[in-house]
Amino acid sequence: MDIYRRTVELLQTKLRIPPDYVVLFVSSATESWEIIAQSLTIEQSFHVYNGAFGQKWMEYARKLRPQVSGVSFGLEEELLVETLPVPSQTEIICLTQNETSNGTQVQSSMIVELRKRFPDLLLAVDATSSFGGIALPIEEADIWYASVQKCLGLPAGLGLLICSPHAVEKAQAVGENNHYNSLLFLLENAQKFQTSYTPNVLTIYLLMRVLENGETIEQIGIQTKQRAAAWYAFLEKLPGIQPLVINYTVRSDTVITVQAPPEVVKQVKEAALQHNILLGNGYGVWKENTFRIANFPAITEEEIQRLQEFLLVNIS
Numbered sequence: 001m002d003i004y005r006r007t008v009e010l011l012q013t014k015l016r017i018p019p020d021y022v023v024l025f026v027s028s029a030t031e032s033w034e035i036i037a038q039s040l041t042i043e044q045s046f047h048v049y050n051g052a053f054g055q056k057w058m059e060y061a062r063k064l065r066p067q068v069s070g071v072s073f074g075l076e077e078e079l080l081v082e083t084l085p086v087p088s089q090t091e092i093i094c095l096t097q098n099e100t101s102n103g104t105q106v107q108s109s110m111i112v113e114l115r116k117r118f119p120d121l122l123l124a125v126d127a128t129s130s131f132g133g134i135a136l137p138i139e140e141a142d143i144w145y146a147s148v149q150k151c152l153g154l155p156a157g158l159g160l161l162i163c164s165p166h167a168v169e170k171a172q173a174v175g176e177n178n179h180y181n182s183l184l185f186l187l188e189n190a191q192k193f194q195t196s197y198t199p200n201v202l203t204i205y206l207l208m209r210v211l212e213n214g215e216t217i218e219q220i221g222i223q224t225k226q227r228a229a230a231w232y233a234f235l236e237k238l239p240g241i242q243p244l245v246i247n248y249t250v251r252s253d254t255v256i257t258v259q260a261p262p263e264v265v266k267q268v269k270e271a272a273l274q275h276n277i278l279l280g281n282g283y284g285v286w287k288e289n290t291f292r293i294a295n296f297p298a299i300t301e302e303e304i305q306r307l308q309e310f311l312l313v314n315i316s
């Protein structure tokens with residue numbers, strides 16, 4: 001309980017979680033997909049996505065709530081909030097802030113616009129691969145979730161689910177209480193800094209220590225954005241490969257996706273292995289013709305330099 005309490009305090013001071021938001025510990029981002037469908041959606045959530053993770057979220061939700069719907073948008077497209085065809089029965093809008101499969105992100109200004117256009121609906125945001133890496137407009141949405149193995153640099157097996165007062169009200173209105181991970185049950189336990197099942201205490205402790213030792217999210221975000229800009233500039237100069245995403249306004253700061261012909265991707269990954277470097281595979285439809293570079297805070301300058309030197313020598 002003390003570790004829980006202290007970790008929440010640090011999330012408030014270092015990552016700017018508003019004091020009236022409730023922080024819940026779950027096992028993964030995937031679990032949060034189900035909790036949102038099970039405990040916050042009576043019939044209909046609406047999903048806006050441009051890649052595999054956003055789509056998977058919709059598919060998981062649809063298994064529990066068959067009326068779930070959604071729209072996809074293009075890789076290079078900014079989210080068009082004004083014309084977003086949100087059905088009138090929608091209870092909750094679901095958005096993936098950083099689409100890990102293709103290295104795109106939704107700008108904070110879009111989240112602000114969504115909130116303005118749909119002030120009465122819940123807004124849920126998957127920030128799994130950006131939370132802890134860049135500053136996010138937490139107070140502009142109702143549910144944020146992430147898992148700790150991405151920007152928080154920790155071993156996998158812990159998820160954070162963060163709820164606004166509006167989300168808590170909606171959970172009470174829905175009244176769903178049939179599962180070990182029903183939101184009402186988690187919220188009730190969280191009031192006492194307890195959980196409904198034995199949580200991943202070791203990783204919660206490690207999260208506490210990482211937050212204690214780390215900078216504020218504003219400082220971390222500045223570094224992440226500088227490093228991302230440097231990565232994109234570096235990649236644009238290399239012949240034979242290029243960033244997958246051309247439109248710099250939707251490029252991810254935390255997941256850098258590099259595109260090349262499949263034979264080049266294969267050869268670079270193999271050469272990297274020879275140098276003890278494991279390049280991130282492409283994902284889903286981008287499996288063969290991209291690889292991905294994590295731009296997470298725990299990565300050191302030396303590691304970035306080592307990878308850039310490798311790419312300079314091995315791509316031509």
Ligand SMILES: *Cc1c(COP(=O)(O)O)cnc(C)c1O
Nearest residue numbers: 028029030053098100128129147
């Ligand atoms: C990694 C990831 C997930 C899944 O996270 P788990 O911890 O494996 O459940 C979900 N959404 C996004 C955007 C991700 O990057």
